[in-house]
Structures are given as structure tokens and as C-alpha cells.
Amino acid sequence: MSIDLLIHSAAQLLSLTGDAPKRGAAQGDLAILRDGAVAISGEHIVAVGDTLDLLALADARTRQIDARGKIVLPGFVDAHTHAVFAGDRANEFEMRLQGASYLQIQKQGGGIMSTVRATRAASLDDLIAPSRARLDAMIAHGTTTAEVKTGYGLDTANEIKMLDAIAALDAEHSIDLIPTFLGAHVVPEEFKGRAEEYVSLVIEEMLPAVRRMKDKGGRMKEPSPLFCDVFCDDGAFTLDQTRRILTRAKELGFGLRLHADEFANLGAAALAAELGAASADHLMVTRREEMRAMAQANVVAVLLPGTTFGLGKTNFADGRAFVEENVAVALGSDLNPGTAWCESMPFIIALACRYEKLTPAQAIVAATINAAASLGIAARVGSLEPGKLADIIVANVPDYRHLAYRFGANPVETVIKRGRVIPPKSSSLPLDARSSQAI
Ligand code: NIG
Ligand code: FE
Numbered sequence: 275m276s277i278d279l280l281i282h283s284a285a286q287l288l289s290l291t292g293d294a295p296k297r298g299a300a301q302g303d304l305a306i307l308r309d310g311a312v313a314i315s316g317e318h319i320v321a322v323g324d325t326l327d328l329l330a331l332a333d334a335r336t337r338q339i340d341a342r343g344k345i346v347l348p349g350f351v352d353a354h355t356h357a358v359f360a361g362d363r364a365n366e367f368e369m370r371l372q373g374a375s376y377l378q379i380q381k382q383g384g385g386i387m388s389t390v391r392a393t394r395a396a397s398l399d400d401l402i403a404p405s406r407a408r409l410d411a412m413i414a415h416g417t418t419t420a421e422v423k424t425g426y427g428l429d430t431a432n433e434i435k436m437l438d439a440i441a442a443l444d445a446e447h448s449i450d451l452i453p454t455f456l457g458a459h460v461v462p463e464e465f466k467g468r469a470e471e472y473v474s475l476v477i478e479e480m481l482p483a484v485r486r487m488k489d490k491g492g493r494m495k496e497p498s499p500l501f502c503d504v505f506c507d508d509g510a511f512t513l514d515q516t517r518r519i520l521t522r523a524k525e526l527g528f529g530l531r532l533h534a535d536e537f538a539n540l541g542a543a544a545l546a547a548e549l550g551a552a553s554a555d556h557l558m559v560t561r562r563e564e565m566r567a568m569a570q571a572n573v574v575a576v577l578l579p580g581t582t583f584g585l586g587k588t589n590f591a592d593g594r595a596f597v598e599e600n601v602a603v604a605l606g607s608d609l610n611p612g613t614a615w616c617e618s619m620p621f622i623i624a625l626a627c628r629y630e631k632l633t634p635a636q637a638i639v640a641a642t643i644n645a646a647a648s649l650g651i652a653a654r655v656g657s658l659e660p661g662k663l664a665d666i667i668v669a670n671v672p673d674y675r676h677l678a679y680r681f682g683a684n685p686v687e688t689v690i691k692r693g694r695v696i697p698p699k700s701s702s703l704p705l706d707a708r709s710s711q712a713i
């Protein structure tokens with residue numbers, strides 16, 4: 275077998291080995307090789323081991339990357355994003371700085387609904403272009419796979435338009451995307467006072483339409499799971515509405531995720547356990563007994579410290595408590611225009627360690643293999659092992675702890691996606707020029 279690419283001499287190669295989420299004592303298990311190397315053929319990893327052993331596999335055509343003094347790890351998997359949207363909400367950010375709360379702004383007609391208006395007004399191409407620029411920034415910071423939610427369409431045609439945008443970006447961009455239907459993000463303004471009618475629309479029209487779209491098949495690059503998410507919170511959907519939507523989604527074969535306990539505890543984490551959801555996300559106000567129920571039901575906790583930070587709040591999710599209660603913890607950026615416009619998983623790791631009480635090793639596991647497990651793709655990505663996709667980062671730091679210790683600059687030097695070295699983009703280009711060209 276010919277080796278196309280060999281990365282060698284890494285000060286630390288974080289292999290993370292395994293297909294299962296790591297929890298409890300294993301949450302921080304990086305499986306580090308010193309002077310490590312990884313050999314790639316085509317899109318896949320074919321060997322991981324000592325530099326001396328793997329150099330013997332190289333021939334004249336093998337491209338080599340010398341990672342001396344650097345660390346090598348799996349590409350980040352961002353378990354929760356709203357990366358596809360139109361417009362921005364800088365005005366609301368400023369209003370929050372002046373004392374308005376996220377929910378107050380939403381009640382006044384802003385918030386999610388203002389992004390819904392912009393997204394509905396955008397053509398498919400106008401939705402794709404700014405989203406592509408965000409994916410460019412994400413991959414530059416080491417994200418090689420990301421979940422992306424709908425939820426800014428909130429009618430059948432616009433939710434499908436969002437899924438079309440996600441599929442188009444998945445096809446053209448190096449990052450692999452996993453779609454999640456979030457038709458129940460908020461009750462849209464035209465259904466004001468008629469939430470139950472909107473829930474019925476989601477259940478009777480949108481879910482089957484999305485399911486049919488998936489059945490027609492072939493839209494995403496890889497056969498990927500399809501998830502349904504509901505924002506269960508004050509100002510969004512009640513526990514009972516969430517249960518009805520997710521129960522129907524489950525019957526239709528969707529995997530389940532939930533926005534749970536971001537502002538108020540309505541019992542969504544326990545519901546995630548009851549329904550066997552793949553993940554419950556946010557979890558800023560979750561109780562210990564709910565954590566235990568999640569552990570029992572193998573629900574992954576997707577923590578989103580960028581949101582708490584982005585909102586200027588301090589009630590971060592208690593990551594250490596989830597680890598203590600044997601819940602597998604994953605991380606996501608929650609990239610969205612309202613609460614967390616952040617494309618950088620290294621920054622999310624830095625926040626998770628400081629404010630959610632994860633160790634650097636636990637946070638790296640959360641941002642790779644556990645995030646992949648929460649998306650049902652841990653057999654494909656999330657660790658460096660033969661047979662997995664060659665989704666790999668070389669970071670210009672001498673020790674994995676630096677990923678969390680330092681912040682604000684980008685530690686990621688080289689990104690390899692499916693065996694291909696991603697050329698860095700010049701960030702000095704104007705946004706339009708930069709986003710007009712896919713990686
Ligand atoms: O995860 N909570 C709901 N959804 C997003 C916010 C989306 C928005 O404000 O546009 C979140 O924080
Ligand atoms: Fe979110």
C-alpha cells in the first residue's frame with residue numbers, strides 16, 4: 275500500500291482511540307504517543323505509531339509533514355452549531371450590553387425571529403455565501419466535522435431551503451456537515467398566541483416533509499444520521515410540546531437532540547433521558563439527579579460555554595459534575611448570530627476548562643471523540659486510528675495543555691481533511707471575495 279501523507283515526529287500525538295464516548299475516569303483519556311506518527315493513504319488513516327516505524331513505510335512519493343515540537347490530534351467535531359443563517363444581530367448585542375436580556379429582546383420581536391426574517395428573505399445562494407465564510411473560519415481553527423441546525427426558516431419551504439443550503443455546503447466544502455432539523459426553535463411571529471397550531475404544523479407537515487427529503491437520499495456527502503432538535507425553554511417550547519414533537523420524530527426515525535436548561539429548567543434533560551436522545555445540549559441549570567438519568571440512558575451532554583460567555587453570563591454548565599456523574603461530555607460552539615458567534619473550538623476548549631471545570635484532556639476528548647459519538651459518527655471520525663478518516667490537526671504548541679492554556683490566537687497550523695492538506699486562506703481578503711471561493 276502506498277502512503278500518500280506521513281505526519282511524523284510529533285512531540286505528542288493524541289490518538290484518543292475508540293468508537294465509544296469516553297465518560298467518567300475515561301473522559302480525559304487522550305492515549306498520547308510521544309514522537310508519534312500517522313500514515314495516510316487516500317482519505318483514510320492506515321497506521322499510527324512511532325516515528326521510526328512509520329518512516330519505514332514512506333517512499334519517494336510520500337508527502338511528509340514534520341511535526342517536531344508540535345502536537346497532532348484528530349480534527350475537532352463541533353457537536354452543535356447554527357452555522358447557516360443570514361444577517362447578523364450586532365444591534366442586539368449592544369442592547370444586551372445596555373441591560374436588555376436575551377428573552378426581553380425576543381419578546382419585543384427581535385432575537386431568533388429577526389434572523390428568521392433575514393433567512394426567509396435570502397435566496398439559497400445568499401444563504402450559502404455567508405455560511406461558507408463561517409465554515410472557512412471553522413476549518414482554519416481545526417473543525418473538520420460540524421453539526422448544523424435549521425431553525426431560521428420556521429415554515430416548511432424555508433426549513434427545506436436551510437436543509438438544501440446545508441447539503442450544498444456539505445457537498446462543496448471540505449468540512450463534513452451533519453444536519454439537524456430544528457423547526458421547533460421558536461414559535462414564529464405569524465403563529466403568535468397559536469403555539470399549539472405551530473406544534474401541529476411541525477408534527478404533521480414539517481417532520482414528514484424532512485423525512486421524505488432524507489428518503490430521496492443522496493444529498494449529504496456520506497450517509498449520515500438525521501436529527502431533530504427542539505428548543506425547550508422559557509420563550510420557546512414547553513416540556514409537553516417538546517415531548518410530542520420528539521416522540522413523533524423518533525417514530526419517523528430521527529435521532530434526537532435537545533436545547534435543554536439554557537435559561538430555565540423545564541425538565542428537558544430528564545426528557546432527553548426518557549426518550550433516549552443522542553444528546554442534551556446547554557445544560558446550564560441541570561440538577562444532579564437529571565445528570566444521573568442522562569448517564570443511565572447514555573445521553574451525551576453537549577456543553578456550550580461560548581453561549582454563556584457570549585451572553586455575558588456567568589452560570590456556566592458544571593462540566594465536572596457531569597463527569598462525576600458518569601455522563602459523557604462533548605463540546606460545541608453553538609455558532610449562531612444571537613448568543614455565540616464563535617467559529618473557534620480552541621476558544622471553546624479554553625472556556626470549558628476555566629468555567630466548566632474540565633481538564634484540558636477532558637475538554638479535548640469532549641471536542642473530538644465524544645462530539646463524534648453524540649452525532650453517531652464515532653466509527654468514522656474523532657480519533658486517530660487505522661480505518662478512520664484522515665481528519666487531523668497539527669497545532670503549533672509543544673503540549674496538549676497549551677490548547678486550553680492559551681487563548682485568542684489560533685494554535686492550529688495545518689488541517690488535514692480526508693487526507694488532503696487544506697490550504698490556508700488569506701484573512702486579509704474582503705469577506706465577499708473570500709467567501710466566493712470554496713475550499
Ligand atoms: O443555542 N437557544 C436557542 N438557540 C440558540 C440561539 C439562537 C439565536 O439566538 O439565534 C442557542 O443559544
Ligand atoms: Fe443552539
